[in-house]
Amino acid sequence: MGPTRRKRRLGRYMKAVRQQASPELKPEQVADLAQTTRQTVTRMEAGAALPRIHLFAAILNVIGATDEQRAQATRLWEIADADTTTIEHGDLPLKYRAFRMDESEAIRERTLNTVVVPGMLQIPAYAAAIWSAARNRIQHLDYEERAVAERRDRQSLLYREENPLQLHSLIDEAALRRMIGGPAVMIEQLDHLLAMSARPTVTIQVLPFEIGAYDAMSGPVTLLGFPEDDEPDTAYLEYVFGGESVEDVDAVAALTAIWEELADTAPTAEESAAIIRSIRDAVRAR
Template identity: 35%
Template sequence: MPEKRPRPPTVRLRRLAAELRKLRASAGLTREDVTERTGINEVTLYRIERSRARPQKRTLVGLLDLYQADERQRTDLLALQSGSNDQGWLRPYHSELPEEYTAYIGFETEARTVRNYESLFIPGLAQTEAYALEVIKAGLPMASQKEIAQRVQARMERQAVLTRDQPIQLWGIVDEAALRRQVGGPHVMREQVRHLLRLAAEPHVTFQVIPFGKGAHAGMTGSFVHMDFPDPDDPELVYLDTPAGDLFLESEAEIRRYKSMFEHLQAVALGPNDSMELLARVAETRE
């Protein structure tokens, strides 16, 4: 029997590193300042902040003292450091969400560009609330109403990255099947397609459709998200939502493979303008 694939430790490390960078910035300190006040080697601090090294507990406690972290932050970051299964830093807001999903939300919030290919669904950042509700209910048939409501709320909150002062760059590609499937019925789909048309008109959003007429293509193996970040020192990330669980891929070979796949899908799909024309035709058929 094959061993269960371990949870990538870099997921927790990146979450910890991101929070430590934010705390240091909030304290108005440079790395040189931290070294002077704590004695922590500047190279060591750099490696910790870039998720290249896990800090020892005493090192982390020293940083939290210096940054005047509050009790919640201390509890969450010490849990991340220890590698325990306790709730992560986003859980106070979405206490029932899986750990991997909270990690994804954190990465998405920090991302500069999100490239999302979906074969059957509208990308989460572009979903209306009514569409999201129908998708989540269907995908989690055993979930309670409370769990479904939390998932929908989290999905709607995620979309704030598109309307903040410096929005992320979103590039979405979908198979035409995502537009044709009657999720929630004609009314829900009509509003969803109209929302896509409005969203795609924004300068930081690009949307493409792979029409049925293109036949087989590389994206038929499944959906994925590729992210990069404003700081060039932050490695790129690929996220896969699979029936076996959420996966984060970070090796250079995996990143290259999915970047190449996305470029292939860009070439196969209709251009942004032609995609908008197809969206408009789909919307008209639902009148």
């Protein structure tokens, strides 16, 4: 497996801990004391490899990590170890937490949603209605409440004081006309979209019925962009029972091309706001 963002994050953290806690120790000395090879240590710090957990714990001992540093490093190792698995969304599984961590470090998020409003733009009542509909599949009694809280936590990225997340969402008209939660909830949700679209860091475009079929209609797509010049964009694809992070450069490029073509085809943000108002007014008139 080639380097991934989560392995690189872990590697940067481990290198920083080593240089802070034991600045006199070089990678080859760490390797000798941990009874491994220099290549293993340097590849870990470069984000190119992930040592087994017992060796990882030995390296932490050798470099003199504090309890707090050890706990953070272990969390990062667990997330990196989950790099190629798919997830189930129940109870914020490891892979989804990995996506959330990536999202928290991103400066740009582009979404394509064909069935529901993207999570970043959902109001609590709308999110609750979605999770309520999944109650037969999800066994946790309090999951609806916890899922709504998780949505709120994600959305805080749009309001952070420094470098708020730049969000550009493409939303199919079908998602705006689906009466999730009933008319009152939909009116509030559509009003929220209009309010959010007025923010300088949020762009919303509607994909109207008139454009017909388009690629990637099968499910939600999220594209994340990061501040580092050497960090490529990543993607996250959602399914009924979970999701999958995509870091393959060619696959992400293909998804990006699809998104950009749709953004070019869709009505402008101003025209899209007018469409949203029209749908809202039609719901009110019922």
